[in-house]
Amino acid sequence: MRSVRKSFGALEVLRGIDLDVRPGEVTVILGPSGSGKSTLLRTINHLEKVDSGSISVDGTLVGYRRSGDKLYELREREILKQRTRIGFVFQNFHLFPHLTVLENIVEAPVSALKRPRKEAEAAALALLERVGLADKAKAYPKQLSGGQQQRVAIARALALEPSLLLFDEPTSALDPELVGEVLDVIKDLAASGTTMIVVTHEIGFAREVADTVVFMDEGRIVEQGTPAEVLEAPQHERTRAFLSKVL
Ligand code: ADP
Numbered sequence: 001m002r003s004v005r006k007s008f009g010a011l012e013v014l015r016g017i018d019l020d021v022r023p024g025e026v027t028v029i030l031g032p033s034g035s036g037k038s039t040l041l042r043t044i045n046h047l048e049k050v051d052s053g054s055i056s057v058d059g060t061l062v063g064y065r066r067s068g069d070k071l072y073e074l075r076e077r078e079i080l081k082q083r084t085r086i087g088f089v090f091q092n093f094h095l096f097p098h099l100t101v102l103e104n105i106v107e108a109p110v111s112a113l114k115r116p117r118k119e120a121e122a123a124a125l126a127l128l129e130r131v132g133l134a135d136k137a138k139a140y141p142k143q144l145s146g147g148q149q150q151r152v153a154i155a156r157a158l159a160l161e162p163s164l165l166l167f168d169e170p171t172s173a174l175d176p177e178l179v180g181e182v183l184d185v186i187k188d189l190a191a192s193g194t195t196m197i198v199v200t201h202e203i204g205f206a207r208e209v210a211d212t213v214v215f216m217d218e219g220r221i222v223e224q225g226t227p228a229e230v231l232e233a234p235q236h237e238r239t240r241a242f243l244s245k246v247l
């Protein structure tokens with residue numbers, strides 16, 4: 001991301017974001033509520049358009065940018081194609097309630113990637129195995145706990161074999177005893193080299209799993225570095241103040 005700016009009306013929510021995420025690494029974004037973390041993730045996946053600046057994923061331009069006086073906008077078809085390369089896991093799961101677990105996972109591979117249904121189902125079952133839910137393929141979302149629903153949502157995101165996975169507070173809607181099972185799945189993905197950006201307030205997870213920790217406040221990246229640098233020896237007063245509240 002280079003010089004990314006985004007406003008909602010008079011409110012500038014992203015005030016010039018520069019961020020590099022290396023392949024295979026886990027980047028954890030921390031910051032107070034309203035600092036722009038969700039908006040940042042959403043611009044990467046075309047859920048919000050940026051006002052200026054550029055974002056590229058795997059060398060492909062995402063969203064749009066201003067170059068000189070010219071504004072480049074991507075066509076709808078290109079946007080859809082790029083979206084299939086970027087998985088997004090939401091705080092509130094966002095599963096399709098009228099579809100079974102298996103149908104939730106095969107929907108996108110079949111409709112967006114035109115995979116044969118049988119093949120997509122076999123892949124979905126393997127993913128359910130991976131998130132520990134092989135026995136829930138025929139269940140409906142409302143029959144599952146929040147932790148199980150979120151693990152299905154992760155399997156669904158993985159079904160597109162994304163080059164980048166985005167998580168927006170994936171455990172914030174869960175009862176405390178269900179947080180661990182979801183973090184374990186994300187840790188497992190990290191160990192297998194999946195490139196991820198994770199917005200979370202789980203400092204222990206950040207310390208254990210992150211390659212880079214980014215602290216945001218008021219639409220800016222205040223500081224970033226290794227977990228040891230940012231969490232144990234923060235350079236900025238605002239980072240220290242935030243950490244003293246969440247630790
Ligand atoms: P965070 O995820 O760090 O809590 P957000 O990115 O959700 O922050 O929001 C940053 C700011 O932008 C907040 O003040 C929020 O109210 C505002 N905001 C987010 N989305 C919209 C929107 N679609 N329309 C107007 N304001 C928004």
Ligand code: MG
Pocket residue numbers: 037038039168
């Ligand atoms: Mg948010």
